[in-house]
Amino acid sequence: MTTHNQFHGIADAVRTELASVTRLAHINTFHPGAFDWSEAGTADELNYVSTVAYGEAGHEKQAVAYLTKELAQLAEIERHVSAVMTMVMGELHDLRDPINVGHELHNALSCFASEEIQHANTFYRYVRALSGVEPRVDKALFDERFDVFRTDDHPYVKLVALCCSAYVGESVITVFEHRADALDPQRDRFFTRLLHTHGLDEARHVKIDHVAMKLVYPALTAHQQQRVRELLSQIEELNRRLAEAFQAATEQILAVDFTTGNPAAAVQLEMTKAFGSKVFAPDGTLHTVDEILDDELSAVITAFSGVGRVHAAGIPPLSPEVPALAGAGQ
Numbered sequence: 404m405t406t407h408n409q410f411h412g413i414a415d416a417v418r419t420e421l422a423s424v425t426r427l428a429h430i431n432t433f434h435p436g437a438f439d440w441s442e443a444g445t446a447d448e449l450n451y452v453s454t455v456a457y458g459e460a461g462h463e464k465q466a467v468a469y470l471t472k473e474l475a476q477l478a479e480i481e482r483h484v485s486a487v488m489t490m491v492m493g494e495l496h497d498l499r500d501p502i503n504v505g506h507e508l509h510n511a512l513s514c515f516a517s518e519e520i521q522h523a524n525t526f527y528r529y530v531r532a533l534s535g536v537e538p539r540v541d542k543a544l545f546d547e548r549f550d551v552f553r554t555d556d557h558p559y560v561k562l563v564a565l566c567c568s569a570y571v572g573e574s575v576i577t578v579f580e581h582r583a584d585a586l587d588p589q590r591d592r593f594f595t596r597l598l599h600t601h602g603l604d605e606a607r608h609v610k611i612d613h614v615a616m617k618l619v620y621p622a623l624t625a626h627q628q629q630r631v632r633e634l635l636s637q638i639e640e641l642n643r644r645l646a647e648a649f650q651a652a653t654e655q656i657l658a659v660d661f662t663t664g665n666p667a668a669a670v671q672l673e674m675t676k677a678f679g680s681k682v683f684a685p686d687g688t689l690h691t692v693d694e695i696l697d698d699e700l701s702a703v704i705t706a707f708s709g710v711g712r713v714h715a716a717g718i719p720p721l722s723p724e725v726p727a728l729a730g731a732g733q
């Protein structure tokens with residue numbers, strides 16, 4: 404089977420969806436220069452991030468350390484996604500399959516990669532403004548994480564694996580965005596606006612992930628699908644090591660336990676495990692996080708964020724009960 408024939412049946416659907424997803428990418432986006440950074444680390448803001456993480460004020464130090472670890476680590480993962488996506492675009496340069504003609508794929512991946520590098524820029528700046536420290540880990544495992552994708556696999560194999568690896572984290576932070584919106588519906592707080600503006604881009608990334616998972620992945624050969632799973636498990640293992648390194652670096656630099664008794668961290672872990680383990684069904688097909696939500700997980704997410712689903716379009720207006728989230732997840 405030639406590459407041309409392999410993707411012929413899905414090319415129109417992929418290109419049409421990518422054009423639709425990215426149509427307003429120039430409007431629904433943000434630049435870190437647009438924030439008033441002096442608002443990021445005020446006393447009110449510290450009180451708020453304590454409420455987001457612990458359900459109440461009084462845990463400011465722990466909440467700041469928790470966000471420092473998670474967002475510095477996220478910034479490194481976003482920088483890596485941007486770099487690998489740019490490399491894949493280079494490999495796609497002279498590949499003339501029916502998806503990779505016209506501007507749609509190139510534009511979608513260019514937007515995705517450039518948005519992620521600005522997210523990394525933004526989150527590192529936020530961490531500095533919030534905590535005054537910059538946790539660094541040895542070279543951030545960047546070479547190892549990049550080398551996972553320096554193979555002779557088809558670029559779409561790499562793209563699908565990369566999208567799947569980004570997808571879990573993008574889904575988890577979307578639930579945190581719902582929680583911030585519920586606690587602070589007027590978006591008075593800097594952290595709510597940070598998550599909301601990040602989410603403008605992430606909503607597109609998730610849709611592009613869905614294109615990769617639902618359209619491109621099924622068009623791959625059985626061997627290519629196997630390679631997707633292998634690349635994914637390699638990058639997930641390295642990202643786990645990266646998370647451990649950031650945990651240790653942050654605990655050392657801020658000298659506070661931000662894991663024990665942290666309800667947001669508990670919900671985050673539960674979602675990450677469930678999403679990561681269930682997105683690939685036992686039969687090898689890929690599911691969205693909303694497709695794999697069971698009653699138990701849906702209840703956890705609803706109690707935490709006020710929204711019972713993760714990405715579904717047409718999320719209903721938040722109910723008046725939602726702001727009563729103190730202690731959610733405990």
Ligand SMILES: [Fe+2]
Nearest residue numbers: 481519522605
């Ligand atoms: Fe991002």
Ligand SMILES: [Fe+2]
Nearest residue numbers: 519573605608
């Ligand atoms: Fe993203």
